Amino acid sequence: GQQLNQSPQSMFIQEGEDVSMNCTSSSIFNTWLWYKQDPGEGPVLLIALYKAGELTSNGRLTAQFGITRKDSFLNISASIPSDVGIYFCAGQLLKNQGGKLIFGQGTELSVKP
Amino acid sequence: EAGVAQSPRYKIIEKRQSVAFWCNPISGHATLYWYQQILGQGPKLLIQFQNNGVVDDSQLPKDRFSAERLKGVDSTLKIQPAKLEDSAVYLCASSRGPGQGSYNEQFFGPGTRLTVL
Numbered sequence: 001g002q003q004l005n006q007s008p009q010s011m012f013i014q015e016g017e018d019v020s021m022n023c024t025s026s027s028i029f030n031t032w033l034w035y036k037q038d039p040g041e042g043p044v045l046l047i048a049l050y051k052a053g054e055l056t057s058n059g060r061l062t063a064q065f066g067i068t069r070k071d072s073f074l075n076i077s078a079s080i081p082s083d084v085g086i087y088f089c090a091g092q093l094l095k096n097q098g099g100k101l102i103f104g105q106g107t108e109l110s111v112k113p
Numbered sequence: 114e115a116g117v118a119q120s121p122r123y124k125i126i127e128k129r130q131s132v133a134f135w136c137n138p139i140s141g142h143a144t145l146y147w148y149q150q151i152l153g154q155g156p157k158l159l160i161q162f163q164n165n166g167v168v169d170d171s172q173l174p175k176d177r178f179s180a181e182r183l184k185g186v187d188s189t190l191k192i193q194p195a196k197l198e199d200s201a202v203y204l205c206a207s208s209r210g211p212g213q214g215s216y217n218e219q220f221f222g223p224g225t226r227l228t229v230l
Contacts, residue, residue: 040223040224042223100158105155
């Protein structure tokens with residue numbers, strides 16, 4: 001079945017540092033999404049990307065939809081303690097493949113004050 | 114606007130027992146999803162409903178899992194009998210539409226953490 005390879009698996013950084021994580025796949029996706037999940041909660045959407053090459057920002061977060069439609073990255077600038085959590089990428093399959101979301105394995109971010 | 118509600122939040126059972134989870138989606142959302150999230154992994158779609166009809170249940174282990182959304186609003190997911198490998202968080206999500214071809218944002222509930230001993 002379709003798989004997303006998300007890296008790194010975990011990151012330990014100092015407050016104020018920038019963070020970068022990415023996802024790659026062997027499948028083409030219609031849409032790339034980035035979610036954040038806090039302990040005991042469901043994932044919350046951070047950024048949605050709809051077109052190949054698209055670069056979108058949401059505050060200190062920036063994400064890009066790869067030109068090949070098989071990859072995406074998320075950058076967080078000037079990290080703060082509340083950025084702690086697990087970040088998931090997700091790709092939406094093409095309509096003729098059912099259109100469902102496939103999630104990566106997650107990147108666990110720890111921020112040291 | 115109230116979010117997606119799920120209950121119970123936690124459940125501990127022994128293997129071979131039965132368990133049921135309940136989900137109440139955001140009002141007006143036609144599409145409802147059940148995901149299984151095993152520790153250390155991303156959510157995996159089990160079943161998707163559009164109103165009260167099943168759109169995708171290709172990854173639902175139908176020998177032991179069942180789900181229904183009889184009136185097109187609330188939904189229940191049942192496991193009978195449970196196995197050790199069913200230990201996971203079961204997430205419910207809802208969206209305005211099916212999202213096929215264009216993405217309709219899925220809003221997730223807090224999940225039910227199931228432990229099978």
